[in-house]
Amino acid sequence: MTPPQQFSALKGVQDIFPPDVHLWQKVESLSREVFSLYGFEEIRLPIIEPTGLFVRSIGETSDIVEKEMYTFPDKAGRSITLRPEGTAPVVRAYIEHHLYNLPSPQKFFYSGPMFRYERPQKGRFRQFYQIGVEAFGAVSPLLDAELLSMLKILLERLGMKDLNFEINSVGCGNCRPAYRTALRDFFSAKLGSLCPDCQRRYEANPLRILDCKVDRCIELRAGAPFITDFLCSECKDHFEKVLSALRRLNIPYTLNPNMVRGLDYYTRTAFEVTSEHLGSQKAVAAGGRYDRLVEEFGGPPTPGMGFALGMERLTELLRETGEIVGPFPDVYIAPLGERAIMEGFLMAERLRARGFLVESGYDGSSLRSQLRKANRITARFVIILGEDELSSGRAKWKNLGDGSQGDVEIRKVEEFLASASPGKPR
């Protein structure tokens, strides 16, 4: 006989189950709570989008578009892509539903899986989850500071420590081209000494040379021009006001003129929140401004700004700060014998209707093994129901915390548990 085929999850995707899933739930619920204080409302969007949406927003020559998208034709021959990021779909929906007619700024958050066909490593997956926010229609640098503050408050309430807020301005369509030219000029004489990757970057995206990790390239870029010295007066003013607001909020930040964002659509403010406790993929959140994107997609000129949190990286850090355990059963019902099993089954349903978390045995195993199981799942109480109890009408109860026990009328088990469990029933 051939053994049945065993399936396993695809490369780069993962199952999330207890106890880990409790961390995920905590992050999700706390995010909702904090975001709602700032007026962000949830938006739920498709996971598949037309391929062109990402090609045009992220940039045709970006790695994401060139080699990382899950793209396939549907049955009518349309090119479909599993979303590799969240901003472009939100922008699409914002324009498609004319949300710009509503009072500005419009603020949304989303949560869900993204897909990129990459080689997995620590903190990187092919299906990964992001919680993101996007705000439309506010040019003020105070919005930038407000989003940073909201993010910091969320991370603090999650108990995260040792985070570094790195910030930069990548300028706009007016000033960035001049900087690119200046960078190319700076590196042109050293081109032959740069690593092969950087020689490619020199052509494709010279800003990327700035965050190369090769020692030689790090040496060669000493003295390279800073983008902050090339910002136009509007961008410079905006950046200074963001930084000043951050100082007023007592939010510590690190200026990182070498930080460039991967996606083409960013303008002005760009930032990353990193942790040294992660692997090489150390950004737990990142975002920035995209003041031209809505217009480029056919909407009215509307500034935008947002960020996304990487769920796997976040929960990775939270796992180190202490396990969050799931709910424990209030009571385990241990029936002995056929009649008792049915009685216990009915009792379990009565107790659940009263708001108790109940586990119940119904396979007729010994009292010993049932108590062992109750102990293992850390039930607070055990109710023992055997022939003796059924004939006397009084069930035995046992408190697994202190070992105390006694008996109680079967009809009054609910009342007994309610008085013995503060806060229950709900």
Added chain:
RNA sequence: GUGGGCGUAGUUCAACGGUUAGAGCACUGGACUGUGGCUCCAGGUGUUGGGGGUUCGAAUCCCCUCGCCCACCCCA
């Protein structure tokens, strides 16, 4: 796509090329026929990831392949 590391029981890991591949934990049962945790005892059909090769003999050496991990590229 590139480079490196690792695949042995449910799990964490042992086993100089040499008997029948072992141990902790977990699980199940018992000591205690209806009382958990602590203790003690008992319980393993593992294609040593898969395939091929070298050898009298391979978990161990070689080749191929699959998978996982880490790093690069890039990115949350």
